[in-house]
Amino acid sequence: MAEPTNPGADSPAPQPDAAAAPETGFTAKPPSPSSTAVTATPPAPSAAPAATAPKPPPAPPKPPAKPAAGKAGPTRRIFIVSTLFGSWFATAWTTFTASMIAMTLGTVRFLFPNVLSEPPSVYKAGSVGDYEENKVDDKYKEFGFWVIRAKDDRNRDIIYALSTICTHLGCNPNWLEADKKFKCPCHGSGFRITGVNFEGPAPRPLERHVIRRTDDGQVIVDKSRKFQKEIGQWDDPESYILL
Numbered sequence: 001m002a003e004p005t006n007p008g009a010d011s012p013a014p015q016p017d018a019a020a021a022p023e024t025g026f027t028a029k030p031p032s033p034s035s036t037a038v039t040a041t042p043p044a045p046s047a048a049p050a051a052t053a054p055k056p057p058p059a060p061p062k063p064p065a066k067p068a069a070g071k072a073g074p075t076r077r078i079f080i081v082s083t084l085f086g087s088w089f090a091t092a093w094t095t096f097t098a099s100m101i102a103m104t105l106g107t108v109r110f111l112f113p114n115v116l117s118e119p120p121s122v123y124k125a126g127s128v129g130d131y132e133e134n135k136v137d138d139k140y141k142e143f144g145f146w147v148i149r150a151k152d153d154r155n156r157d158i159i160y161a162l163s164t165i166c167t168h169l170g171c172n173p174n175w176l177e178a179d180k181k182f183k184c185p186c187h188g189s190g191f192r193i194t195g196v197n198f199e200g201p202a203p204r205p206l207e208r209h210v211i212r213r214t215d216d217g218q219v220i221v222d223k224s225r226k227f228q229k230e231i232g233q234w235d236d237p238e239s240y241i242l243l
């Protein structure tokens with residue numbers, strides 16, 4: 001059994017057709033060329049291509065515009081000012097800090113004075129029995145004295161410590177055993193075994209040092225004091241050991 005169909009649902013709506021239109025006594029005129037020109041105006045060519053053409057790639061971002069040559073921007077100005085003043089302040093503070101450190105170290109340095117390593121002034125020079133009369137030994141010359149046993153101008157048998165410094169200009173004379181005298185190599189001054197000058201430019205005798213004998217017969221020489229003959233100091237008992 002056939003179902004009724006809806007002619008409007010599945011088939012397009014019937015279009016009016018002039019040829020198929022029933023004759024009503026009215027003849028349709030063909031459109032005039034002037035009206036056709038108005039109605040048949042094609043769409044603008046720009047609309048259709050814009051809708052279908054691919055989009056061009058986005059343009060790269062423009063770099064920021066450079067500031068004018070004569071006009072420094074606030075950032076540049078701040079940079080210059082901070083650089084100049086920052087460096088000045090840094091230099092000033094560095095100099096000040098270095099000065100303070102140097103001054104502090106100098107002050108601390110004064111708390112620890114140099115250690116003076118002076119040679120000793122007191123020497124042990126053997127025993128009294130080690131010395132022969134009129135014999136000169138250079139054993140202690142490097143320490144600045146000779147220990148000699150001889151007769152003095154009063155014909156006393158004594159031991160004394162004679163300085164090795166020439167009284168002219170400070171050279172060190174040598175003992176000449178053959179000549180029995182001290183001879184200075186600098187200007188030729190000569191001294192007898194007692195130390196009395198007798199030739200050359202030396203103006204006065206050699207000097208003596210303090211010498212003493214301990215209870216056990218040891219000889220002690222103390223260079224901290226000197227005795228000069230020309231002013232009578234050789235009479236001082238500390239300037240000789242009487243045998």
Ligand code: FES
Pocket residue numbers: 166167168169170171184185186187188189200201202
């Ligand atoms: S220093 Fe000894 S004679 Fe001049």
